[in-house]
Amino acid sequence: MDKIVLSISQREATGQKNRFLRRDGFTPCHIYGHNIASETVQADSAALEHVIATAGNTRLVALEEAGKQPRMVFIREIQRTPVGSNVLHVDFYQVKMTEKLTARVPLHLVGEAPALKSKGRLLAHPIDHVDVESLPADIPASIAVDISVLATLDDAIHVKDLPLNKKVTMLTDPDALVAKVNEPTVKAEAEEAGATAEAPEAEGAGAEDNS
Numbered sequence: 001m002d003k004i005v006l007s008i009s010q011r012e013a014t015g016q017k018n019r020f021l022r023r024d025g026f027t028p029c030h031i032y033g034h035n036i037a038s039e040t041v042q043a044d045s046a047a048l049e050h051v052i053a054t055a056g057n058t059r060l061v062a063l064e065e066a067g068k069q070p071r072m073v074f075i076r077e078i079q080r081t082p083v084g085s086n087v088l089h090v091d092f093y094q095v096k097m098t099e100k101l102t103a104r105v106p107l108h109l110v111g112e113a114p115a116l117k118s119k120g121r122l123l124a125h126p127i128d129h130v131d132v133e134s135l136p137a138d139i140p141a142s143i144a145v146d147i148s149v150l151a152t153l154d155d156a157i158h159v160k161d162l163p164l165n166k167k168v169t170m171l172t173d174p175d176a177l178v179a180k181v182n183e184p185t186v187k188a189e190a191e192e193a194g195a196t197a198e199a200p201e202a203e204g205a206g207a208e209d210n211s
Helices: 015-023 045-055 185-210
Strands: 004-010 026-033 036-044 061-064 071-080 087-094 101-110 122-124 129-134 143-146 156-158 177-182
Touching: 004 045, 015 026, 026 045, 026 071, 036 045, 045 071, 045 087, 061 087
Parallel strands: 004 061, 026 087, 101 143
Antiparallel strands: 004 036, 026 036, 061 071, 071 087, 101 129, 122 177, 156 177
């Protein structure tokens, strides 16, 4: 996997002055971390947008600044404009490569489920991420969920079935359901509603017989 790099520089503008920074094509950023002094920096807006699209929240980014060693960070928070979704501010969390941390990793469905070939069936996918713990370099960008194993309605994929590097510890409940094919519930609900509607008629008939 290619290394993701972003060039940064120290930022002097703060508060309302940041609007001039953005006008010049730069985005204000903040770097913080465990036992690390926080810093205010800036990055080229176009380059930052590319890094955000590539790294998401689960891939390491190397922040490079002239005269300093690269710093490894994760993107923690992105503030955008309500209209246009332009980036206003980004928070980076600097990590120590020798210290474990927790992360939320997205799940990505791949393949086709044979059980879905029958008309009307639906794929239940109740969770779209899992929580894990590992060294920063071992955190997966995402986890592929192969739904081609769902051949029948009895088949299901749980968290414990997900492929995971042995260096990564799963924190999410191993029995949590990830994916399963179900029959549509509309038909069942309709049948239940029909049975309820017939009940008063049967009761009425009984009352007439007793009179």
